[in-house]
Amino acid sequence: MWRDALAVAAKDLRIEARSRVTTNQVAPYAVLVLLLFGFAFDQNTQLLRQAAPGLFWVAVLFSSLLAVARSFALESADGARDGLRMWGLDPAGVFLGKAAAVAVQLFGLEILLGGGIVFLFGTDLRGWGLLVASTVAATIGLAASGTVYGMMAAGLRVRETLLPLLMLPVVAPVLLGATEAWRVALALTSDDGWRWFTLLGTFASIYCALGVLGFGALLEGA
Amino acid sequence: MSLIPKPTGTANRTTRVLGAGALVTAAFTAWVGLIESPPDVTQGQLVRIIYVHPAAATACYVAFGLCALSSVAYLWPRTRSRRWDLLAGASAEVGVVFCVLTLVTGSIWGRGSWGVWWTWDARLTLTALLLALFLGYLALRRSGGDGESRARRSAVAAVCFSVVVPIDHYATSWWRTLHQGDTLLKVDPSIHGWQLVGMAASFVAQLLILSWLLLHRYRLEQLEDRYETEGFAAALTERRAEAAVDAGSAAALAPTPTAQAAPEASSAPAGQPAPERENSQ
Amino acid sequence: MSYFDELVAAAWGSTFLILVAYAARTIRRGRVLSRSLPEEERTWR
Numbered sequence: 001m002w003r004d005a006l007a008v009a010a011k012d013l014r015i016e017a018r019s020r021v022t023t024n025q026v027a028p029y030a031v032l033v034l035l036l037f038g039f040a041f042d043q044n045t046q047l048l049r050q051a052a053p054g055l056f057w058v059a060v061l062f063s064s065l066l067a068v069a070r071s072f073a074l075e076s077a078d079g080a081r082d083g084l085r086m087w088g089l090d091p092a093g094v095f096l097g098k099a100a101a102v103a104v105q106l107f108g109l110e111i112l113l114g115g116g117i118v119f120l121f122g123t124d125l126r127g128w129g130l131l132v133a134s135t136v137a138a139t140i141g142l143a144a145s146g147t148v149y150g151m152m153a154a155g156l157r158v159r160e161t162l163l164p165l166l167m168l169p170v171v172a173p174v175l176l177g178a179t180e181a182w183r184v185a186l187a188l189t190s191d192d193g194w195r196w197f198t199l200l201g202t203f204a205s206i207y208c209a210l211g212v213l214g215f216g217a218l219l220e221g222a
Numbered sequence: 223m224s225l226i227p228k229p230t231g232t233a234n235r236t237t238r239v240l241g242a243g244a245l246v247t248a249a250f251t252a253w254v255g256l257i258e259s260p261p262d263v264t265q266g267q268l269v270r271i272i273y274v275h276p277a278a279a280t281a282c283y284v285a286f287g288l289c290a291l292s293s294v295a296y297l298w299p300r301t302r303s304r305r306w307d308l309l310a311g312a313s314a315e316v317g318v319v320f321c322v323l324t325l326v327t328g329s330i331w332g333r334g335s336w337g338v339w340w341t342w343d344a345r346l347t348l349t350a351l352l353l354a355l356f357l358g359y360l361a362l363r364r365s366g367g368d369g370e371s372r373a374r375r376s377a378v379a380a381v382c383f384s385v386v387v388p389i390d391h392y393a394t395s396w397w398r399t400l401h402q403g404d405t406l407l408k409v410d411p412s413i414h415g416w417q418l419v420g421m422a423a424s425f426v427a428q429l430l431i432l433s434w435l436l437l438h439r440y441r442l443e444q445l446e447d448r449y450e451t452e453g454f455a456a457a458l459t460e461r462r463a464e465a466a467v468d469a470g471s472a473a474a475l476a477p478t479p480t481a482q483a484a485p486e487a488s489s490a491p492a493g494q495p496a497p498e499r500e501n502s503q
Numbered sequence: 504m505s506y507f508d509e510l511v512a513a514a515w516g517s518t519f520l521i522l523v524a525y526a527a528r529t530i531r532r533g534r535v536l537s538r539s540l541p542e543e544e545r546t547w548r
Contacts, residue, residue: 148382152375156365165361166379169354206385214378217297220371232533256515267507271514278518319525323518330514334507431522438529445536 001093008089008097013104015074022105026066030109033059034116048121053182056117057175060110061142064171065164067105068146071098072154095147095215099208103143110135127185130193134181137200141174144207151218173203232441237434244430251423259416268334273420275327276405277428278320279349283387285317285432286356290384293377307373308447310380311363312439314356316432321353336400345401348390355383369450 016022037055041047048055075083117123125131149166153159177199184193255273262269289310296306328346333339340346363376389396394403405413405421413421504512 145382148378152362152379153365158365162358162361162365166358169351169358170382172351207382210378210382214297214381217374218378220374231530231537233530252515256511267505267511270511274514274518319521323521326517326521327514330510330517334510435522435526435529438526438533442529442533442536445533449536449539 001090001096004089004093005096005100008094009100009104010097012071012074012098012101016101016105021070022067022108026063026070026105027109027112029066030059030063030113031116033062034113034120038120045122049123050188052117052121052123053186053188054175054179055121056113056182057138057178059113059116060106060139061168061171061175063109063113064102064106064142064146065167067102067109068143068150068167069160069163071102071147072150072159076155091216091219092212094219095151095211096208098150099140099143099147099211102146103139106139106143110139123186125186127187127193130181130185130197134178134185134193134197134200137197137204138174138178138181141200141204141207142171144204144211145170145174148207148211148214148218151215174200177203232438232445237437240430240434240437244427244434247423247427247430251420251427254416254420254423259420262417265335268331269417271327271331271334273424274428275324275331276421277424278323278327280425281428281432282317282320282324282352283391284429285313285320285436286352286384286387288313288436289317289356289359289380290387293380293384296373296377297381304373304447307377308443309440310377311360312443313436314359314363314380316435316439318353318356318360319435320428320432321349321356325349325353341400343399343401344393344397345390345399348386348393352383352386352390355386359383369447 034055037051037059038048041051114125118125146167149163149170153163153166156162177196180189180191181193181196181200183189184191184196251273255270259270259273261267265272292306292309292313295301296303296310325346328349329339332341332346359376359379362379363372365372393399394401
């Protein structure tokens with residue numbers, strides 16, 4: 001399973017390195033979202049600083065929708081999805097590989113967006129332990145759940161509208177947990193941040209387990 | 223004229239009995255809730271909404287739980303059958319109806335009790351999330367494509383989404399919520415008299431209503447499934463039959479030369495075979 | 504009627520409306536579809 005996962009992840013990332021869709025399209029989209037937030041809040045710096053963690057994670061969320069859609073668009077041409085099944089790859093491995101590739105791309109986007117909120121919203125990054133831990137857990141959760149629902153919507157004619165409808169309610173807990181953890185880390189509120197980390201970790205574990213167990217059924221159904 | 227039997231739809235004796243039972247218990251609950259039971263010491267008249275709201279929430283959980291269980295049954299190779307998929311679809315839709323009911327009655331109660339139509343506490347937020355999730359599930363079921371793969375991906379989605387149900391149920395004990403905790407599930411229920419009767423009756427009534435709706439909706443799902451697979455063929459046959467009837471009536475209305483020629487034509491061949499046969503002998 | 508009475512009426516009223524409307528819709532759809540399907544296909548009697 002792990003070998004197949006590595007192979008699939010490497011394939012997805014290599015395609016990304018060559019086509020540069022995430023870097024050339026998703027990243028600018030993410031930064032644009034931050035800019036639009038600035039306009040929406042009428043450049044109210046006090047408000048933006050308070051809201052920065054939430055806005056950061058909303059931008060990450062919207063970007064993850066694109067990243068997941070892209071991950072499955074890779075196989076929509078030339079019957080590549082059937083090819084995946086015929087190679088006899090372990091479905092769990094395919095799931096882990098695709099999710100890992102999405103996670104790697106999201107990590108890159110998060111670094112970029114982190115810079116964005118420091119620059120645009122004047123955020124002061126600190127509490128690095130909690131910050132990094134919660135980000136890792138949240139990203140894994142986003143990637144895992146995104147891959148599960150991306151597979152469900154893949155190949156359907158209505159996938160562009162169905163995927164966000166399925167994903168956004170599902171990842172609402174991630175948005176909540178990650179935003180609260182960041183607010184604690186950035187000392188915007190006093191709370192037990194590690195409680196939120198536990199929530200994020202639980203969510204990520206659940207969806208990794210669901211993906212590993214259920215991806216076989218989904219792959220066959222596509 | 224085709225012999226179409228009188229349409230009875232999805233009803234039968236079971237649903238009529240169930241429906242009658244549901245109506246009776248609902249009427250009883252309404253009587254207890256709205257008339258007989260006294261206003262609450264703290265909540266006043268608002269307590270009457272409690273004779274609807276928690277039971278609706280429970281019915282919603284039961285429906286979504288059923289959706290999850292039948293989805294698992296569908297995914298499990300040994301028990302895989304179309305019926306589980308149909309049950310999952312039916313119970314999800316009924317569950318959504320009860321979820322809407324829960325949120326609406328809860329919101330009205332909240333307006334009276336807390337002064338706001340909505341608050342972002344764990345219980346309310348999770349219930350709203352549950353609604354969004356299963357609306358997405360229903361959209362997924364209508365997403366088209368091959369019946370089997372659609373059933374499979376819907377089943378996986380149902381299992382993922384129903385994880386929220388137990389979290390929602392335990393939300394009032396896991397988090398500090400504005401929403402109050404369990405009342406009836408406590409070892410020593412703190413309500414008595416007409417209030418207890420009313421609440422218990424409301425649960426029975428809503429679960430009966432749920433069962434009645436579920437039965438009808440499940441049969442409707444079966445009908446829709448058959449229609450999808452066979453209905454087109456049947457409709458085609460019907461069209462052709464209609465076309466034949468139309469052609470026949472068109473011939474009957476045609477001018478007389480055709481009618482006169484027909485008897486001549488039919489008598490001529492009748493005359494010929496007989497002499498031919500004699501010749502061959 | 505006091506404000507609270509109105510709220511109670513609204514809650515019970517919407518409950519009634521939602522359930523009756525949904526039940527009517529389901530039963531009507533059932534009748535329409537069962538008209539176009541032959542009698543023997545039904546699995547309930």
